[in-house]
Amino acid sequence: MRWPFRNWKLEFRIRNAAVDAIVGHARDAAPAECCGLLLGRAEEIVEAVRTRNIAEQQATRFLIDPRDHIDGRRDARRRGLDVVGFYHSHPRSPAEPSDTDRAEASYADHLYLIVSLASDPPVVSAFALEDGNFRVRPLVTVR
Numbered sequence: 001m002r003w004p005f006r007n008w009k010l011e012f013r014i015r016n017a018a019v020d021a022i023v024g025h026a027r028d029a030a031p032a033e034c035c036g037l038l039l040g041r042a043e044e045i046v047e048a049v050r051t052r053n054i055a056e057q058q059a060t061r062f063l064i065d066p067r068d069h070i071d072g073r074r075d076a077r078r079r080g081l082d083v084v085g086f087y088h089s090h091p092r093s094p095a096e097p098s099d100t101d102r103a104e105a106s107y108a109d110h111l112y113l114i115v116s117l118a119s120d121p122p123v124v125s126a127f128a129l130e131d132g133n134f135r136v137r138p139l140v141t142v143r
C-alpha cells in the first residue's frame, strides 16, 4: 500500500472557489449532509464536484452515489485532474470526523474534507487516513 500523503508538504492548497462551492452545497443541502468529490493535482484541490447523498439517515450520514463517483472520476481524468479526496458537511456538529466517518473511510490515499455549519462563518477541516486514523492536514486557500 502506498501513502502519497506522507510525501506531501505539510500544508496543501485549496482554491477559494472550491471552498465557496463546498459551503454553498452544504447550505443548499442542510439540514441533510451533502457530499462530493475533490478534484485536483498533487497537493492542490482545484474544484469541488457535487454528488448525491444516498444515505438513509442524511441528517447525520453521507454515502456518495456510486454512479456519481464513477462519472466524476471519468470526467476528472478527461480533464487532466484526479479525484484527490471527498468532502461532506456536518450541518450541526463540528468539522471533525464522526465515529461513522472513521468507520466508513476506506481510501487511504485520499483527503477527507469536512465543512461544519455549526458556526458562522463555516469551518472547513481536512484529514488524511493514516494507519486507520484521521490526521488533520492544514489547508491553505489560494485564488
Ligand SMILES: [Zn+2]
Residues within 6 Å of the ligand: 088, 089, 090, 096, 097, 098, 101, 114
Ligand atoms: Zn461526517
